[in-house]
Amino acid sequence: MQETIVGAINDALHSEMDADERVLIFGEDIAESGGVFRATDGLKERFGDDRVLDTPLSEIAIVGGAAGLAMYGYRPVAEIQFSGFLPPAFDQLVTHASRIRWRTRGEWSAPLVIRTPYGAGVKALEHHSESLEGVYGHLPGLKVVVPSTPRDAKGLLTAAIRDPDPVLVMEPKQIYRSFRDEVPEESYEEPIGEAAIRREGSELSVISWGAMMYPTLQAVENLGVDAEVIDLRTISPLDDETVVESVKKTGRALIVHEAARTGGFGSELIACINDRALMYLKAPIERITGFDVPVPLLSMEDYYLPNPPRIEEGIKRVLTA
């Protein structure tokens, strides 16, 4: 069937709730109104109040509550309405969700999923546009995935729900509905921890994730270069193998992400390439990223976001250095 990303998410939630009655979903405005992005539309009608619940405006209680439910044996899938509102619950991730299994030596576990729309480009208010995957990717015990296609959105969310450990699913809301693509009707998992090669190539490796995949692919096309384009898909645990093998082949790399540059996840990719493929590098790795500033308010956000021309210039620099 042809689905948008948000449709694919809705589909995955339907299937997994159907398949496993321990799965329940909750968050702000997800039940009665189907979610501010309609990602949870129809679920309350289908699965009832017990399994689809509107919570108070309480991010700490949502994330911590999910951890408690998961410890007890449920499979909670909680929504944080925008990723900019996950920071109030940061402590629940650091202190509990990510380390329940570790702390209790496997006696308990916390198979929870936090879904949250992230990233800029939808002309929303302050704090609605951030990308802190670098922060969450630094927390041991927490898995972090970022789908960029409807197929991956369904498959990765399905995998996240079935995963025995906590998974943060960061959903690129800019492209929630920007296109439809073929999505299998039956359920399936896309493996967490595996990057996807979107386009094979030999001249350079271009690595990106989330909404930035599309300006990236467009820049590659505009330039007509023979780039290998990698969609990271998972931030943690990182598939450094795919990245490193590609760079060994091409000898050149460019990373595109919308988060701030300094301390962003791009630096970890560079560090991995340094570790295992330094001697293959023919040029410094380029990063095309957000600037080291807060995401500007909506009138300026398109200055902030990487766009095809910026990416093209980056590619040219990598190719000519």
Next chain:
Amino acid sequence: MQETIVGAINDALHSEMDADERVLIFGEDIAESGGVFRATDGLKERFGDDRVLDTPLSEIAIVGGAAGLAMYGYRPVAEIQFSGFLPPAFDQLVTHASRIRWRTRGEWSAPLVIRTPYGAGVKALEHHSESLEGVYGHLPGLKVVVPSTPRDAKGLLTAAIRDPDPVLVMEPKQIYRSFRDEVPEESYEEPIGEAAIRREGSELSVISWGAMMYPTLQAVENLGVDAEVIDLRTISPLDDETVVESVKKTGRALIVHEAARTGGFGSELIACINDRALMYLKAPIERITGFDVPVPLLSMEDYYLPNPPRIEEGIKRVLTA
């Protein structure tokens, strides 16, 4: 005078409170009892209840309250008892403290200081040993400093208090009292944003900060290599100049930090070196860091922490690669 790090901090607080009556300090147990590490000893007696205050157990209110006071014109220096208890207030850093000046286009500012003891090695309980400087260093608008000597502790804290913007001072508690060193009696600033070269050398550059400076220096000494040892001192804004110049000279680099490896601040240093000195590199940059796990409980923490033999092996690899 000869001072420990914690003594130097206490000294800086005394001087700055003396010099500027807008400076006030607060936090849990900092007034009546002088702080769990005695960093604020004697201040309440000297400056009174209005300027030295015990707060409720409320990290959100401490950090957010500091931001509010700073917006209003005060110079709050708040203590978070252990850095493991800063995550509850993460949102106040991300959402407010770091962007008051930016949000209000310079009309307001938030010259607050958060002091917090960080790092492992004191045999404390869970959550008392983390190092999240990589996370805080990724937040635009927030400065992050990490002194490793009594002199820097006084000078950097003084600079932080006088700084017109918010500064997080991460104090390496493992070495709070492990040695004394000469500290000028009068007040002075150590510049925020400048690394210090602890030892000049030509064979490789070794970069570290906080408590890890000492095993690092010891490893260098044990091996008798001609290493240039850099104490980063400031995480944000990063002094990439000093790092890059050193690596251009030596062609080899090793980074030592106790935070988890993946997404730790070491990766940003590697990315900077990649940006500006890749072609000078004779070998991959090595990272000797904590593992990608939560800091173990006290019985195991010394497995986790980088030690001189681990650092020595790293140096050897860098030198022979």
Next chain:
Amino acid sequence: MDEDGMYETSIGPQSGRVSQNDLDVGLLQIVEPDGSYASEEVPALHDDQLCDLYRWMLLERTFDERMVKLQRRGELGTFGSGYGQEASIIGSGYALKDEDWLLGMGREAGAMFLQGLPMRDMILFWRGIEDANREMAKRNLMIAISIGSHLPLVTGAAWGMQLDGADSVVAAYFGDGASSTGAVHEGMNFAGVLGAPAVFFCQNNQYAISTPFEKQTQARSLAQRAVGYGIDGIRVDGNDVLAVYKAMAEAREAAQAGSPMLVESLTYRLGAHTTSDDPTRYRDRTEEAQWKRRDPLDRYESFLRSEGLWSEINHEAILEDVNNEFDAALQAADEYEPRHVDEMFDYLYAELPPSLQQQLVEFKAFLEDRPDAYDYIDQRAKG
């Protein structure tokens, strides 16, 4: 019960049990829904002030209507209207003084106008133009988009006023949804301990987006939460502008004297949460109709009529004035100079660190080289 008084407040029930049934909070009303009132309860305001309140409520309503229309024409990002809450917004704002601070959440435009914010800047705010926030700060105003997150700032700023011995208070504007956040709890409790001059003004408009108050908390009122902080609370009919004014004035005075207070203003959001929201998905028309009958402007009109002041009100003239003001504000907003790339970097620090300087320089050079980048940058909607 014990000689040294350590078990204080222990003269209560032997069971030590407490429940919300032990506490009937009541409701401050001056003008009842049917329009009746006791004259001696009416706050001591001059006739022109009484008329002024109406004018401001009408301004709030008109501003909201115009903004919603503007958004429908694609000239704003989104907008959150105060429709239905005019008495709550204006009654409270009218009780504040010039030197007071107001840190809010966006649904209190009129209270900000009362503090001197030009309409233009509220339009700029909803267009996502950074300078709007500067204009707010100039008048000691701020909007916090992260719900509830500003309460600790409120307490901090109020603490500053206390230390300064200032003649002012900080008013926190927030909603029923916000009351569930940890930040609101910590901010209020700390203010209580400090005795800081803060007024916590909670507009309980029955909804946090789609979530009704009954799902927000089991508590029957938010005013009763004050008890848990040892501060005082007032529950006021938020559709009765005189009652809100009185509650806020009382709270302001108490706060200034060192007793922060929590005011719960019981009202109803008659419009959508924001222009992106569709309330038919989660509430029924009969409820809306019920509250429509409690329209704050209608109620106050009946009061003014009873007082013989309605004749002083030239409804059409006010509307015309407000619309003219809005037209001028909109024109000023439209003329607002175009965005410039430096703005992204400006003011992040007192002094831009070298690496950021470099990012800016490189980006500007890029824009010179690749003017086609503007195809992606050019503003899609106005603002």
Next chain:
Amino acid sequence: MDEDGMYETSIGPQSGRVSQNDLDVGLLQIVEPDGSYASEEVPALHDDQLCDLYRWMLLERTFDERMVKLQRRGELGTFGSGYGQEASIIGSGYALKDEDWLLGMGREAGAMFLQGLPMRDMILFWRGIEDANREMAKRNLMIAISIGSHLPLVTGAAWGMQLDGADSVVAAYFGDGASSTGAVHEGMNFAGVLGAPAVFFCQNNQYAISTPFEKQTQARSLAQRAVGYGIDGIRVDGNDVLAVYKAMAEAREAAQAGSPMLVESLTYRLGAHTTSDDPTRYRDRTEEAQWKRRDPLDRYESFLRSEGLWSEINHEAILEDVNNEFDAALQAADEYEPRHVDEMFDYLYAELPPSLQQQLVEFKAFLEDRPDAYDYIDQRAKG
């Protein structure tokens, strides 16, 4: 006041004002400080259970004493004693059932022993040995070191029980200090909305390290905070083991029936916060002495004497038993297998990701190569 009942609870005062003075929470006591009590108030416990309570309190006290000594000998990292809070810890723990969960903060050892935790594991816990936490989890116990952070987990787990229709509750143990955190607020409010079977048991021991209760909040009791969540609270004399038992049993029953409750147990920490703390820096001896006179064991002894049960208690024999148990536990703890490097990586994920596997392999190879690294790794203190 209004035809459709939307302004509910509005039959209260016209002023809408509410303050803690409107609510006298009272205090549940069964045995008064002077030892008097009304027989009909005594919970229906068998004589051997009544004696058992004493035995457990003495166990708590003895365990705490032994642990403090152990720490002084350098055989523990640090330790937080329950000295003075024995009635609060044991009375509450005694009311829990086997299937109940208990998520605490460390100052409730005896309640965990009551749930079946071996003493050995509490020693291991304070030695920072990971397996202690496994043994706790096996018995549905957990200690959260980050104060207050566990309350949302409590609510979540209780919600799970509710969905399961389980015959159990989750008991949250936390302190007066914790009550100021946002996590506690959100956890309790959400539990109220859910009607989840959670009991929030707050040991108000008057201090959070050095911070006295008066600086923690302006509220006169924490029990009254329940009102703000629309749940019920009980304020109980925490030095009266029978009263605490009764309060907790009552709260447990209500929680199971879908009404979560907050119990404030008013007690006093007679010892230091932990072995790293020195209370003389922040409180005076006369206060300690006052509370020493309310020693929970003494009070309960006088009750047992009045009931003619004291003769059943062989104090020396209990002490000997407990000390033997402690000796055995200590020996087991000492014999506990030495730490192994894998433990750091074990259980972080159900399946170790490749990069972590590699970190482990490399680290082991390093340890083989450089056995001198053990000079830095070898445990400095025991544990």
